[in-house]
Amino acid sequence: MRYQKPKGTADILPGDTEKWRFVEDTARKLFKTYQYREIRTPMFENFEVFSRTSGDTSDIVTKEMYDFKDKGDRHISLRPEGTAGVVRAFVENKLYGPEYNKPYKVYYMGPMYRYERPQSGRLREFHQIGVEAFGSDSPVLDVEVISMAINLFKKLGLSDLRLTLNSLGDKTSRDNYRAALIEYLEPHFEELSEESKVRLHKNPLRVLDSKEEQDQQFVADAPSILDYLTDDAKAHFEQVKQQLDLLGIDYVVDSTMVRGLDYYNHTIFEVMTQSKSLGHGYTTICAGGRYNGLVEELGGPEVSGVGFGLGIERLLLLLQDEQVSMPNDDDLDVFVVGIGEAANAMTLKVVQAIRAKGFSSDRDYLDRKPKGQFKIADRLNAKYTLTIGESELESKTAHLKKMASGEEITVTLEEVQQDFQSIIESKFSNKK
């Protein structure tokens, strides 16, 4: 094996691509019903697009960015997530303009890149499906986005998921809470993990996210952000919860849930699963939230946004683990068995004619004997085989066999090319 794919990448082969399309098609159909339209943005952007939006202290920017200088000495980064690029496009194309309906609702799906140690379901090149909605502060929009995520999982056949909810409030809420949190943690500084010591002043909220056992005791008794929400922020969160209740969507509030990316505020949510395929306990399969202020951060007007993203690789692992049946596209209508050199041309003609009518059809290309060809037809799961040999050429007929029942009938070469549909509908005795 001379060449191998770059570390952390994967070839998605026939057999898997059908599953990918099933997921993508399901998402597209669902998003359509919510009136979200597809947007495609570049796979790479100026480094600053991500560093500005994700936060300088975020792990994505500090160690996971796949960045490089191009030949024009531009600092480029492969996108580590979808939101920043969409926001940049939103601003650059002035999609906030009066001629566009608000909220402006889009979805995307495609590859993302993070430079990190690969593990199952976590590659350097991975794929996300995400949605973003710009231009409304209404809690209804938060709820719509959440319900869309939940419905997507439902459509895919997944239940047993947990929706976790929290609010980070607005800037004032966050500043107040930040101060309170530092005040609470400061006395315990020496007892915190190394990691958390660093975070305490840079981004204290993320101490709450620590998995270190020594931090857990402090996290448990830490002040709750929900107690520091301003009246506005509180009202927003209350309405989100009320409307989720109204829709019958279950959730749990986890006041210690935070985000790796700095741009979130107000409602944040995660869809979690207990499936062992992604690790023990509850793990996150989909994450989203509100990011008011992000559009301004990238030079746009004061327009709010809300969205979510989910990883396709992880989702597929989950679907496989939960044994959700997925369609496979490899069915074959007719395999045309040609016998002898004389039948070669007619075989080609018939295959083409049947294809032209919209049926899938295939034939032998390796000069296999009839027995071999039938074997192939069987392996390809052909519904019918059509046999053409010298005697058939002479009588201008062919033998059409229904593989499931073994029933074989004689048809003319003319009709099989002209109207395959009505042959299979009417000429077999035990139709189904």
Next chain:
RNA sequence: GCGGUAUUGGUGAAGUUUGGUUAACACACCGGAUUGUGGUUCCGGCAUGCGUGGGUUCGAGUCCCACAUACCGCCCCA
């Protein structure tokens, strides 16, 4: 970025403890079993090579070193 485990045909793999000369077995695949008909059965074929590169040795798939990749854990997250 750190730690652990692994890497043998198209696939699953045995063999690595005790270095020794034909790399087991199975599946898949290909060919054949009265000259033109499938899922069973039988027979035959199928790795000059054991991730890559060095080294130790009379001799290495088996020992040592480096590198690559995969998986698991940390970190973090999708």
